[in-house]
Amino acid sequence: MTDLKMKYRLLVVDDEPYICSIVTEALTAVEKYEIISFTDPKKALTYLEENRVDLVLTDLIMGDFSGVSVLDMALRCHPDCIVMLMTAYPTVNNAISVLKKGAYDYLVKPFKLDTLKTAVKRGLEHQALARENLHLKEQVALYKLSEAMGVSSSIQSILDLAIDTARSVVGAKAVSVLVCKYDNDIPVPLLTRGKIHEGVVDDFLKGDHPLCRAAMNQGDAQIETEELVGERRAIRSLTVHPLTSSGRQLGLLNVVYEDPYHPLNKGKQQLLSIIASKIASAIETSRLQEHLQTSYVKAIQALANAIEARDPYTWGHTDRVTILAKLIASRMNWPEEKQDIIKMGCTLHDIGKIGIPDAILNKPDRLTPEERKQIEAHPILGARILESIDYLSPAIPFVLYHHEKYDGSGYPHGLAGEDIPLEGRLLAVVDTFDAIVSDRPYRQGASQETAIEELKRYKGKQFDPIIVDVFVESWQEGLLEQLGIYQHQTDAKSVIAE
Numbered sequence: 001m002t003d004l005k006m007k008y009r010l011l012v013v014d015d016e017p018y019i020c021s022i023v024t025e026a027l028t029a030v031e032k033y034e035i036i037s038f039t040d041p042k043k044a045l046t047y048l049e050e051n052r053v054d055l056v057l058t059d060l061i062m063g064d065f066s067g068v069s070v071l072d073m074a075l076r077c078h079p080d081c082i083v084m085l086m087t088a089y090p091t092v093n094n095a096i097s098v099l100k101k102g103a104y105d106y107l108v109k110p111f112k113l114d115t116l117k118t119a120v121k122r123g124l125e126h127q128a129l130a131r132e133n134l135h136l137k138e139q140v141a142l143y144k145l146s147e148a149m150g151v152s153s154s155i156q157s158i159l160d161l162a163i164d165t166a167r168s169v170v171g172a173k174a175v176s177v178l179v180c181k182y183d184n185d186i187p188v189p190l191l192t193r194g195k196i197h198e199g200v201v202d203d204f205l206k207g208d209h210p211l212c213r214a215a216m217n218q219g220d221a222q223i224e225t226e227e228l229v230g231e232r233r234a235i236r237s238l239t240v241h242p243l244t245s246s247g248r249q250l251g252l253l254n255v256v257y258e259d260p261y262h263p264l265n266k267g268k269q270q271l272l273s274i275i276a277s278k279i280a281s282a283i284e285t286s287r288l289q290e291h292l293q294t295s296y297v298k299a300i301q302a303l304a305n306a307i308e309a310r311d312p313y314t315w316g317h318t319d320r321v322t323i324l325a326k327l328i329a330s331r332m333n334w335p336e337e338k339q340d341i342i343k344m345g346c347t348l349h350d351i352g353k354i355g356i357p358d359a360i361l362n363k364p365d366r367l368t369p370e371e372r373k374q375i376e377a378h379p380i381l382g383a384r385i386l387e388s389i390d391y392l393s394p395a396i397p398f399v400l401y402h403h404e405k406y407d408g409s410g411y412p413h414g415l416a417g418e419d420i421p422l423e424g425r426l427l428a429v430v431d432t433f434d435a436i437v438s439d440r441p442y443r444q445g446a447s448q449e450t451a452i453e454e455l456k457r458y459k460g461k462q463f464d465p466i467i468v469d470v471f472v473e474s475w476q477e478g479l480l481e482q483l484g485i486y487q488h489q490t491d492a493k494s495v496i497a498e
């Protein structure tokens with residue numbers, strides 16, 4: 001019972017009319033109790049199925065009928081109901097058995113009316129405390145949601161948590177989040193949980209319901225329906241909470257709540273409004289991050305273009321390397337979050353070359369030891385540029401380790417085998433393949449067959465053997481050709497410098 005104006009509803013079940021009547025009389029004297037009594041336990045079961053009840057006082061033995069059935073039904077329909085058993089034939093076993101089944105107390109007849117009143121009062125106080133704990137649980141759930149929003153950057157995980165909160169704490173049977181592609185646009189479903197296979201409800205969850213349009217215009221909207229589900233009636237509440245931020249409509253939170261006895265109460269509606277506001281903030285933050293990321297990606301692209309523009313022979317190299325790396329990473333089942341970094345890593349892998357003079361970078365002749373040293377500094381230079389930019393720092397393993405060699409003879413750190421981060425090992429393979437087949441100032445690009453032979457020849461020496469195998473298989477299966485990134489090849493001999 002959450003509404004203060006409502007009375008506690010107590011159900012008294014005893015096949016002796018006399019007991020029913022004195023218990024009823026004694027408890028009716030308490031102003032905040034509403035007493036319903038039955039001498040027929042079967043009628044009590046039906047009543048329990050169809051009505052809210054806060055406390056049940058039932059006889060244990062009623063002819064052939066056991067009060068345990070009343071206890072079971074009460075707790076099935078009303079999990080926080082307080083149930084007390086009464087009996088004139090007490091045994092320890094009986095008492096233990098009903099308490100184990102969830103009864104709150106066990107009264108031995110004859111009992112004093114004051115004892116009864118005290119037991120009822122104590123039971124209801126216990127219930128109030130349990131309900132208060134539930135309220136606290138709601139607060140904790142909201143707190144956790146707020147906390148998650150503070151630390152998680154994934155909109156998906158925040159939405160999942162918000163929907164889980166709506167379902168577990170409010171008891172929503174189905175929830176959908178709908179978002180507007182543009183502000184104030186018609187919202188479309190983004191995420192739905194707990195489908196109900198009924199036309200009207202499914203349409204409602206998809207946003208195709210007059211209530212959704214009403215909510216877009218006027219704010220929170222709710223309707224209650226009462227219908228038969230099988231042989232039982234169910235009160236169903238459909239409720240829509242607009243997702244708004246700074247006066248802009250970002251979407252809707254649609255909730256289906258179903259309870260045989262109660263419509264969605266005000267407290268739960270408020271909780272859903274709070275959840276909706278959290279979801280709106282998460283969507284707004286995610287959009288801002290997306291905008292920021294787009295700006296970063298444009299900045300990265302501009303940097304990559306600046307590097308490529310200095311060397312006309314590497315034009316398109318980073319794009320092709322990115323496409324190849326994505327193919328191989330997906331064939332190797334890299335985790336999604338690792339795959340997401342590939343474009344950034346491949347685009348920026350040679351960012352350190354920005355600090356190398358054109359005369360060295362584009363020198364057609366053999367490099368002097370000093371010039372080679374400068375070239376070989378580019379991974380470290382690149383990593384230094386990126387380490388101060390949080391958003392770009394995930395690209396560092398690509399930048400720093402793409403010239404390491406599997407046998408430990410690479411640079412800048414001379415790492416070997418699996419000590420070289422996977423990103424570096426992958427990029428070494430695809431970067432080399434593309435370099436071999438591309439034209440350079442001092443030679444024409446070689447054929448793909450030649451490049452594949454080179455990868456095989458240096459497998460386990462320069463390159464990770466597993467990555468080479470996956471690359472070669474992908475090439476043999478025609479997957480590289482399907483990418484359409486190489487239009488011409490000519491033949492040439494070995495091009496990897498020993």
Ligand SMILES: [Fe+2]
Nearest residue numbers: 349350402403
């Ligand atoms: Fe490089």
